[in-house]
Amino acid sequence: MKKDNTTQAQGVKQRSLWQDAWRRFKKNKLAMVGLVFLAILVVIAVGTIIVDLVTNNYIYDNYVIKQNLRGRLEPPSLAHPFGLDEFGRDMLLRMLWAVRSSLFMGVIAIVISGILGGLLGAAAGYYGKRTDNIIMRFMDILLAIPSMLLAIAIVAAFGTSLVNVLLAIGISYIPTFARTVRASIMTVKDQEYVEAARAVGANDTTLIFKYIIPNAMAPIIVQTTLGVAGAILSIAGLSFIGMGVQPPTPEWGSMLSSARTYIRDSWHITVIPGMGIMLTILALNVVGDGLRDALDPRLKN
Amino acid sequence: MKENKKELLRVEGLKKYFNTPGGLLHAVDNVNFSINEGETLGVVGESGCGKSTMGRAILRLHEPTAGKVFFEGKNILEYDKNKMKHLRRDMQIVFQDPFASLNPRLTVSEAIAAPMLIQKLYTKKDKEALQKRVSELMEMVGLADRLKNSYPHELDGGRRQRIGIARALSLKPKFIVCDEPVSALDVSIQAQILNLMQDLQDDLGLTYMFITHNLSVVKHFSDNIVVMYLGQMVEMAPTETLFKNPVHPYTQALLSAIPIPDPDYPMNRILMKGEITSPIDPEPGCRFYKRCPYAKDCCKNPEIGLREVEPGHFVSCERIGDPELSENR
Numbered sequence: 300m301k302k303d304n305t306t307q308a309q310g311v312k313q314r315s316l317w318q319d320a321w322r323r324f325k326k327n328k329l330a331m332v333g334l335v336f337l338a339i340l341v342v343i344a345v346g347t348i349i350v351d352l353v354t355n356n357y358i359y360d361n362y363v364i365k366q367n368l369r370g371r372l373e374p375p376s377l378a379h380p381f382g383l384d385e386f387g388r389d390m391l392l393r394m395l396w397a398v399r400s401s402l403f404m405g406v407i408a409i410v411i412s413g414i415l416g417g418l419l420g421a422a423a424g425y426y427g428k429r430t431d432n433i434i435m436r437f438m439d440i441l442l443a444i445p446s447m448l449l450a451i452a453i454v455a456a457f458g459t460s461l462v463n464v465l466l467a468i469g470i471s472y473i474p475t476f477a478r479t480v481r482a483s484i485m486t487v488k489d490q491e492y493v494e495a496a497r498a499v500g501a502n503d504t505t506l507i508f509k510y511i512i513p514n515a516m517a518p519i520i521v522q523t524t525l526g527v528a529g530a531i532l533s534i535a536g537l538s539f540i541g542m543g544v545q546p547p548t549p550e551w552g553s554m555l556s557s558a559r560t561y562i563r564d565s566w567h568i569t570v571i572p573g574m575g576i577m578l579t580i581l582a583l584n585v586v587g588d589g590l591r592d593a594l595d596p597r598l599k600n
Numbered sequence: 601m602k603e604n605k606k607e608l609l610r611v612e613g614l615k616k617y618f619n620t621p622g623g624l625l626h627a628v629d630n631v632n633f634s635i636n637e638g639e640t641l642g643v644v645g646e647s648g649c650g651k652s653t654m655g656r657a658i659l660r661l662h663e664p665t666a667g668k669v670f671f672e673g674k675n676i677l678e679y680d681k682n683k684m685k686h687l688r689r690d691m692q693i694v695f696q697d698p699f700a701s702l703n704p705r706l707t708v709s710e711a712i713a714a715p716m717l718i719q720k721l722y723t724k725k726d727k728e729a730l731q732k733r734v735s736e737l738m739e740m741v742g743l744a745d746r747l748k749n750s751y752p753h754e755l756d757g758g759r760r761q762r763i764g765i766a767r768a769l770s771l772k773p774k775f776i777v778c779d780e781p782v783s784a785l786d787v788s789i790q791a792q793i794l795n796l797m798q799d800l801q802d803d804l805g806l807t808y809m810f811i812t813h814n815l816s817v818v819k820h821f822s823d824n825i826v827v828m829y830l831g832q833m834v835e836m837a838p839t840e841t842l843f844k845n846p847v848h849p850y851t852q853a854l855l856s857a858i859p860i861p862d863p864d865y866p867m868n869r870i871l872m873k874g875e876i877t878s879p880i881d882p883e884p885g886c887r888f889y890k891r892c893p894y895a896k897d898c899c900k901n902p903e904i905g906l907r908e909v910e911p912g913h914f915v916s917c918e919r920i921g922d923p924e925l926s927e928n929r
Binding site: 490491492494495496497498499500501502505509510513514 | 656659661684685686688689692693695696697700701702703704705714715718719764767771
């Protein structure tokens with residue numbers, strides 16, 4: 300009898316929680332569209348890097364940054380579907396080559412702040428009391444400084460370089476992460492199932508990584524996707540005021556910035572990078588929402 | 601069965617105070633009792649009287665402020681982390697709310713297997729042996745094997761509580777604190793779970809500390825009963841004695857509140873007046889003073905302790921023996 304039961308149980312297909320989440324995520328059409336859009340961006344970013352490596356920067360040097368003043372501000376046509384910019388460079392190529400700086404820098408900045416802020420927030424939420432107080436008051440200090448101003452200050456002090464921009468944006472997002480992680484850890488840590496795990500002798504590491512974090516994940520994931528969107532905006536903003544990516548390297552924010560003087564005559568060179576930023580951020584938000592719904596096993600149907 | 605009574609757990613002067621902004625909250629104050637192997641101690645009292653905190657303090661889920669807890673003769677409050685982890689195999693807990701006490705991200709079999717993996721009774725490599733043990737446990741608590749890969753939110757309260765029981769049993773404990781295990785369940789399911797727990801006790805020789813506010817449940821279930829009020833024990837007696845001859849006015853009031861399913865039966869409810877004394881920095885003396893219908897000035901005596909009124913029957917009341925007290929029953 301017992302043997303029968305075991306075989307029967309093995310016959311029942313075991314689906315892991317992640318497979319389940321993916322199945323639910325797929326049902327969300329809007330989130331899937333966003334995910335496909337982001338996937339295309341990643342492919343473009345990686346693709347242009349490969350093209351640069353293979354052609355030894357030939358396309359980059361001769362089409363992306365090389366000026367051609369005879370064709371400046373040319374509107375979209377069949378030969379140049381996105382038109383030419385104020386120096387006669389092909390907007391389509393520039394848009395494609397700009398993806399990597401926005402996307403990768405945004406992701407890296409958030410990974411930095413996610414890890415630092417996450418660890419600080421987890422420690423504050425889990426250990427509470429004095430640890431919590433010290434960490435969170437420090438975060439309050441960081442939070443009191445406007446993030447853009449902090450980023451500008453860091454870049455102004457250490458000079459405009461990629462690393463400094465990343466650092467600047469990464470640091471300014473730490474408090475947001477610390478707060479989110481702390482709040483969700485605090486709600487989860489007093490749950491009875493955590494106490495039950497403690498009652499069977501689980502140590503802090505097991506408790507945090509197996510019981511608390513997986514259940515506190517949903518808001519953190521949403522925060523991450525939103526954070527990437529915000530970081531991309533911040534990078535674009537820094538570039539817009541000339542402190543981020545420097546010309547002639549294509550970057551959506553700096554493209555927008557240099558194009559804004561021509562907005563009355565040539566709408567395409569401002570609208571296109573603007574649309575790029577907007578769509579990317581929209582996609583990130585939609586995916587974030589989709590993930591939040593998909594990762595909650597209670598919403599499973 | 602109860603001939604060679606061997607003491608399994610003894611609690612001496614257990615205290616658990618919480619620091620609150622308003623002062624020290626005396627959640628559990630100077631509790632003494634013992635439980636014999638294979639028996640059940642019922643702990644009753646109203647909400648907020650420290651029943652659950654006491655259960656958790658005994659398991660050191662809340663570190664007690666003071667006192668001693670002897671398990672098999674050894675004071676476990678002196679144990680270090682490693683010894684404590686080992687001891688957790690012998691002492692387990694079943695929680696009140698089966699909706700909150702199961703990790704929503706673990707399937708039934710994972711939840712039941714988790715304690716055994718944490719305690720390293722099995723390694724991840726002995727998958728088959730572990731799964732066999734999980735199936736065994738599931739059968740023991742009456743869960744169908746096909747539910748192995750279900751998540752807790754897919755199951756009803758009764759089944760979830762069975763998972764909670766299986767999880768507690770997985771380490772083969774000797775002693776289980778049952779923290780209101782049935783009060784979150786439907787009445788029909790309550791009976792099933794109670795019967796299951798009683799069968800398990802008989803089969804496995806478990807010792808229970810059964811925390812509840814449902815007096816009918818403890819009457820049916822316990823060998824001895826402790827009545828708590830605001831963190832203190834007010835009365836302790838064998839079940840039958842307590843129901844026949846409640847001495848403390850609080851116990852009398854509690855027992856008078858048990859509904860009797862007979863409309864013609866005259867209900868002599870003792871209605872209590874007054875407010876509950878605040879457990880934060882309570883005044884010395886009897887904590888039931890403000891609500892007690894028999895309260896007198898002598899009740900403010902801070903030295904009121906448990907006194908034995910008949911063998912095995914302990915009461916904490918200044919006015920024991922006063923005829924006024926016993927005229928109610």
